[in-house]
Amino acid sequence: MNLIKIISLFALASLLSACSLFYGEDGLIKDTSYDYLKAKETAPLKIPPHLKHENNVNYTVVPAIGEQAKNAPSGKDISLVAPAQILDVLDNIRANKQSPVPAIYIVENEEFLWDTIINLFTEQGVKFSRRDKANRVLETEWVAVDKRGVWLGIAGEDDIDEFKAKFRIALSEGILKDEKQITVERIAAQMFNDDTDKWQDMANYWHDSAEMLNLIIAHYDTATIERDRNSKNAVVAGFKVQLAHDDNNNAALVTETDKALVWEKLPKVLEALDFDVKDRDRRLMTYFIAYEYEEPGFFASLFDEEQTPLPLESGDYQVTVTTVGELTAIVFRDGQGTPLNAETMVKLYPQLNKLFSDKK
Template sequence: MKRLGLLLAISLPLSGCSWLFGEDGLFPDNASRYQTAPELAPIDVPPHLSTDAIQPDYPVPPVAESAQLATQFETPRPTPLTANNQADAVRIQSLSGERWALVNVAPGQLWPQVRGFLTTSGIGVAAVDAEAGLIDTQWFKLEDRELATRFRFRVDTGVQRNTAELHVLQQTRGVEDVDWPRESDDGDLERKMLQDVAQYLANSAESVPISMMADRSMSDSGRITLEDTEQETRIRLALPFDRAWASLVKGTEQADFVIDDRNRSEGVLYATFVGPQEEEDSGWFDWLWGGEDDHPLAGHRYQIHLDAESDDTMLITLRGVDGEVIERREQQALLTILRGNIT
């Protein structure tokens, strides 16, 4: 009897756990029951009672229908960041008496190249400001000049992504030392120095180091972006009006447009889109509109507007021939091509 009572005492605690916490116990484990739980109708709450206490903690928002183009989808070939690919590593550009070198490297890569040019040329460096992109040389004398001279090199972000600009400022030493002038004292010396540096950059384009300090200080994202607003698609260009206008005219001529007329005072170009001239350039349009025939927009006329948002930022928009709003995807496609040709 004692042995039987001991066995009963041992078995009661063991079976008690199942009786309390088992699947059919008083306190079942409901951690995974949601997987098989049926969906029930919402609780019907009388109108005079509040439903705040039974609202879901994490409501699932309704899924909006996405607008699809009415064409069969085909993965497009990527649009290059710069449509004309700019085969030249270095190009000297000028506008209204100002000159600069356009270099197809990021500002952080151009910076050590300029330092390398000065070292190779035996020109001493007096001051450096990586954040502002400035390198000032020491005063030195040239063989054909009586007075000493010095130069300031300014590395700036290019219009397109991963491009840079190099500006040169020259100063002739007078009786008293003065601050840097707004324009070079000797334009001929400035031009010759810019040409020499540009030639050095072109010759060393294959081996381009990177300055970590300059790379952190100067952006390589470019000064041109394509953005969508609720009303339209537009290009934002971080340039003053004079240079932005010149860049827009040149870019439009290279972007499969023919300029029919222009009104600089109003900031408007009147242009006809002629379409891609080579088969390899039509990947974007083949995907967007489908088909392999002539481009459906070829021969269409447009107004290209350049409007100032601020002194140093312009907005480029596209309108129909009479100034009317055109289809959004038409804006996106044509402005994408235009963006890649503005430098």
């Protein structure tokens, strides 16, 4: 038994010795992690005159090489920051990938968006150097930030310790109907130098602005949850609708109720009418639905529980929510998007009016 242990120890020692021969600083296979430091500088890329390269953004810092590397941090001394992504995960948000600064398109009430962005900064004690409501532009005073990013939080000027930054946030028209655009840009940044006891300027990179945009998206998401919670009582209470026309003179139902509340109430109404909600697009404010008429069963006729059939053929339909002045319009369409005629809407109206008014 002792002989087996001795043999095992010799084998292990031999294995370790072999590893050191093959790997490590003195081995045959050397560590190449920092070989880029020895690379020779090549000529910069030249773009042909007929081509343009306008959207140039710094997703992360590229280590310097050649002569420029002498006074620059290298190897393990480089603080690498992972590329940031815009978190356009909500169903009414999409990223504007053509913008030179981080930007999103969002389907939302403009006044609600403006107030939500204002609240994000005021709640943290951040002041504004520019607050232009007419042009929907905000510029902050110095904001206390963390070196690793604003995702760790922001604070007002009184809490500035080592790093600070200023941001510009602009709200403008989007591309689609009812769509707005939010752009964010970090316009200044400084860090405190303990050696000189002074503030020194820092570079502004794309990911710095993207992190602030993500913070705005997260705050907006929280604000909409609170808004939806407060509006549920209004949805449950129900509201009146009337037959009228939309801006394109299509037969429609109109109501004084806010568009967001109508959007929330619609699925309950549609399901009560035996529509199957297949999909929804918040940007287009459209529900995609299907209807299949079923003959009532024997017992339903016995107990007089037969529901009045809808004046519709089985198939796909759409329902869109738009605005008509200060009113909200609801337009029913066929599967190709053609609005239903006035005669059909008159037949649908009694059941729709009852269901929109129901307190449930």
